[in-house]
Amino acid sequence: MKNQKMTNSIKTRTITRFAPSPTGYLHLGGARTALFNWIFAKKFNGKFLLRIEDTDKSRLNKKALSAIFEGLKWLGINWDDDVIYQSNRNKEYRAVVEKLIKEGKAYRCYSTKEEIDAYKNKLLKLGKTTKFVSPWREKSADYKKNDIHVVRLKVPETGRIKIKDYVQGDVTWNCKDLDDLILLRSDGSATYNLAAVVDDNYFDITDVIRGDDHLTNTARQKLIYCALNWKPPKFSHIPLIHGFDGKKMSKRHGAVSVNSYIEQGIKSSALVRYLCQLGLDTGNDDLRQINDIINDFEIKKIVKSPARFDSIKLNDICGKILRKTDDKELLEELIYFLEYNKMPNLTTKQQLSVKDSLPFIKIRSKNFQELYEQAKFILIKDVSKVSDEYKDLLNEDNIELIKSLSKLLKNIKWKKEDINNTIKSFSLKHNKEFKDMAKLIRIAIVGTSNSPGIYDMMIVLGKTEVIRRFTSLEI
Template identity: 75%
Template sequence: MNQFQKTDIITRFAPSPTGYLHIGGARTALFNWIFAKKCKGKFLLRIEDTDKSRLNKDALSAIFDGLKWLGIKWDNEVIYQSKRNKNYQDVISKLLENGLAYKCYSTQNEINNYKKKLLKLGKTTKFISPWREKVNNNKDDQYVVRLKVPEIGKITIQDEVQGEITWNYKDLDDLILSRSDGSATYNLAAVVDDHDFEITDVIRGDDHLTNTARQKLIYTALDWQIPRFSHIPLIHGLDGKKIIKKTWCCWC
């Protein structure tokens, strides 16, 4: 980790208030906070609250209470993704204008039927949108915006914990950047925020590895500097199952 000076280090903890803070999330927050403070850097708190249908106000309060109980203090003001929609839409518009993304009008039912046919044929169920190469899609119907993932080649990340990890483009769908209601998806919003707030290091659970592949695709399309990634093993209960919001929280 020599490419940044110690004073340049900026980490973040980005919980989603759809459930209570659990021990795995608390550990991730601690790792990010300790690393930033050890390097005399900054630790930011970002609330990923774009999925309005799943928001839980009690869970949001518990996140703040939990971090304070742990003695974790964040720098600067709390970042709320719900207040940054224009930033996301500007980036989506840029990708559309540059031909790096497209409007997809396929319904979920059409996508499911497409994948069922592939499954019967014993083929991979990767969805290839019929709208990918169409120009000037200005229909009045609802649509999602998808990123054009290269069809040939590989994507590689150098993880600080896991080492080199590679995915084939052919195994990755054209990821959705914005939903049919116009709201930004997790991966798009995370990339824009990490870029805008100059995050240098992303430390999180290894269940995010596939998200990292998708996020690198967005970084590459936008020609933005990619932060360092460190994916740590998940915490499992005595039953061998990973600890998640629905079953464990710090206050159980």
């Protein structure tokens, strides 16, 4: 690894990054942030880096980390270069902190948690803001260097800190309202704000696109940039994603992680297209190609107000894309969906039958879960026992009717036209409305009244299988 850069390099190439903490699964807001950074880098032929902010090892969740990688790859968000793990870079962070201490811009603070709490409680009782002012700010504490301590940045006591934000506009804070932020924890590990600044400088990040809940962090990071005389990247803080009711997205709004949508059978390209519509003024073309999205992407098109997530809209987009997708690709993705959910694998024969069925079942489906449900007429092993739900409809008389029909079907060519003519003439002969007869046939084939068209199913299943199902029916 090259030596830590203590100065700015000339940044000529666009470089963005996505920097999740491995403490939870990849949520929709994080996925959109990653997507916008990836798109922005692609637009300018730049680089998109993935950085794992794991300096706080007590919060590390290995399953969550795996899910983050999985979610990004599923969305088609590929990063350049090796993954950056901040836990491997503490030496670099400490070097920066030592420099700041030597220059009098940071200091070791030995105040205990109990002392800090007591200080803040006293201010609270007096009705004042609970900004902590360390007694060690102006003290020389070299004699206590080996005692337990944190390192804090000396925040200017006067003046203002200003951020030029390319979404929110100029944002300003009074320095007197900000406390001396911690740079190194008592265990010697770097805090989020320090590590973010050091790495953004070291890896030549030119543009930081992230949620507007990071605005306060950006003010603190700007203070670190100023102390180090480094030029910060351009900041764009995008609004958060809210639920359908306008409140901050949470589990009560349904699935919030990308992995949940993989489980539900949403096609990755559908989620990508929908996330690009959330908070981005690009129109509502649900079938735009990703290259068109990249070419048209502009920071100024990001709206300031929070976007509302609508799962119905997402499924509608997914349904449109399913209908346009090549059947071979669709089958491969259905197989992946089944594997991901640890559902039974399709046999080679079943795969061929499902592929033959895709033209008529995908038009009835909005996701892979629905596609699977529509394909169940192929996968189901035994529908001979009529379920309680349909016993009144498929009674003994109607079962005998179905069995009589099977005798006629044995002797015809297995084509839609011949099957249709046979069923129609049979219905007429037995004084049955065709729609009523079709409903009985549907239940006899698949065990439910919700399924693809009867002729489509019968052709795919083949004569032998259809007759077997008809003749094996019983209450």
